[in-house]
Amino acid sequence: MKDFSKELSFKTSRSSGAGGQNVNKVETSVTVLWKVDESESFSERQKSLIKEKLKNRINAEGFLFLTVSESRTQLMNKNKAIEKVIEIVDKSLIVPKKRIATKPSKAKKEKRLDTKKKISEKKENRRFKF
Structure with missing residues (x-):
């Protein structure tokens, strides 16, 4: 598990969906x-x-995108996003074994x-014989 979190950049935006004042202004x-x-x-x-x-998560400019809006705080969402990106990249580096x-x-x-x-034989014995 490599820590490449220093290479990540972040953008914030308002979360979508219900949530009242917190969602509307933060x-x-x-x-x-x-x-x-x-990446180095x-x-x-x-x-x-x-x-x-x-490839389905990387855009034409070569950026890997991931948006997280699970928590009510920006800091928790940022930490969760870092964890998810590292997990996704680690999973992509696993090469499956060749089947023998x-x-x-x-x-x-x-x-x-x-x-x-x-x-x-069992089925043959079930048959009706003349």
Whole structure:
């Protein structure tokens, strides 16, 4: 988990939705902006991984956007936004393991065929014979 919070910039705005006076006059919603290409915390390979996996969150200028308006205070929203951005970037850097194709063992094949035979015999015995 790399801490690149010093590279983040913030924009505040009024939160949307119901909330009365607090929502109408206080800018509590926080938008985090992070320029992926200009980051010094990650290698070029990591940056390309981030851009690939988070392409729907990155705009044309190369900024990663995230808006948080869960709390009533700007400071709590800012802290929550930092946590979320770090979590999202960390998840995007995880490379899944390649699946190794395996074959069923000889015993498993025989067991499957044996059960098929038993079921077939059972159904055959149910038939009406003349």
